[in-house]
Amino acid sequence: MLWGTWMTANICMWMTDVAAAWMMTSLTSSPMWVALVQSAATLPVFLLGLPSGAFADILDRRRYFMATQFWIAVVASVLCAVVMSGLLTPVLLLAMCFANGIGLAMRWPVYAAIVPDLVPRPQLPAALALNGVAMNTSRIVGPLAAGAIIASAGTAYVFLLNAALSVVAGLVIMRWKHEQVPSPLGRERLSSAIRVGVQYVRQSDPMKAVLLRIALFFFHSTALLALLPLVARGMQGGGAGTFTLLLASLGAGAIATTLFLPRIRQRMPGETMVLCGTLLQAAAMAVVALAPNACVAAPAMFVAGTGWIATANSLTVAAQLALPDWVRARGMSIYQMSIMGAGALGAALWGQVATVGSVAASLLVAAASGAAAMMAAHARLAGRSQHEDLTPGEFRLPEVAAPPGPGRVEMAIEYCIDPGRAAEFSALMQESRRSRLRQGALAWELVRDAGHSGRYVERIVDESWTEHLRRLSRITTADVALRERKLAFHIGPVAPVVRRFIVESVLPS
DSSP: OHHHHHHHHHHHHHHHHHHHHHHHHHHOOOHHHHHHHHHHHHHHHHHHHHHHHHHHHHSOHHHHHHHHHHHHHHHHHHHHHHHHHTOOOHHHHHHHHHHHHHHHHHHHHHHHHHHHHHSOGGGHHHHHHHHHHHHHHHHHHHHHHHHHHHHHTOHHHHHHHHHHHHHHHHHHHHTOOOOOOOOTTOOOOHHHHHHHHHHHHHTOHHHHHHHHHHHHHHHHHHHHHHHHHHHHHHSTTOSHHHHHHHHHHHHHHHHHHHTTHHHHHHHSOHHHHHHHHHHHHHHHHHHHHHOSSHHHHHHHHHHHHHHHHHHHHHHHHHHHHTSOGGGHHHHHHHHHHHHHHHHHHHHHHHHHHHHHSOHHHHHHHHHHHHHHHHHHHHHHHTTTTOOOOOSBOOOOOOOOSSOOOSSOEEEEEEEEOOGGGHHHHHHHHHHHHHHHHHHTOSEEEEEEOTTOTTEEEEEEEESSHHHHHHHHHTOBHHHHHHHHHHHTTOOSSSSOEEEEEEOOOOOOO
């Protein structure tokens, strides 16, 4: 049910993108304005991704997902009315694309977080590839439907159908029997949830490697989609049908490749697949830039779809495997922000390059620089995508006589180690720092006793007692293994002493 809803939602997205891009070419001939349609549609995901991801982690996901569909339906209805009234201008069209993008910003993180809840972890790559099938089927069906409706009835009816399908999708989600299990610690505050989500990504080397690669890929590859309406118009006999054919070829290439992804993944590491997919997409984009007609451009678009899905699927799987369940929506929202932010900036840049030079020159420069940038990233980030075991680990809640009052919590852990191994211990404690901050700690530091060279104290500060307990509940199997490695350095007669303090505010007299 959810997969069908997701495909329907993406069909609506592609219908809107095609109709808006084509409508802009009828309002103005400027490449910059045409490219800005892509920027306006994707920029909200960059601006609103963090709050959206936080809401998806702390609110009822069924209701939240449903609300996103109704939002898109309202925007599509308004856009249809404006087109029919003849009041549409380039600026107003960009504003409506931005409003539609708000719905996309709200929708994507919650769906990304739902999938791992429904699918066992070993089957996650295949499930994400199936989502790729839905996305790329919609890439074919959406433009075909939009092109047929534009040719037969007019652009306004594309937006009308979008509104109707979005309402149906919202009603289907309403039927999903899903019960949100409330946390015994209560709901996280939005500001705290956003801070922890950003903090987790900052302290995760695998996530940072994924974000850099996906940003580089979409910054350059988005030139193909942003300028495709102008490519289609510039070909011999080019028009709405040519534009639809090229988009459909891109989607067909992605769908066909999805069938072979499991076999390719067995023979090729994920990092290598990302590099090969990027080079393939760049080469295909260069061919499209020089193609004289659709007979040459359509096969190249098919190959571009192959490289596109290989790269995007590999990086999406890597991002999902780098995130534990409790922060998944926030992490995937940052991932999506990287895609959309890079895409929005890339569309604006390559549109400007096309305005100053030509569409072909812009695509060629994007292809060459994209290939070079990904090769450099591959050489620099090799080996940083190794994933930890993020399944929930065993933890013990602290025993207190009564719940402490308000105030920050400082946790102090005392270690006694062999002074000769101080350098090794300090290096290991840097891993501990990243682990504590990923869990949501406000601050971390390691101090050494000036009078005892082998005595160290690890200090962790939490926002409150509730957030302290919440941080402990986020311990993973990898954190448990790290704790055992730290304990192996301890040479004291008893286990390391753990103390907890409440920071009280003392007003001046």
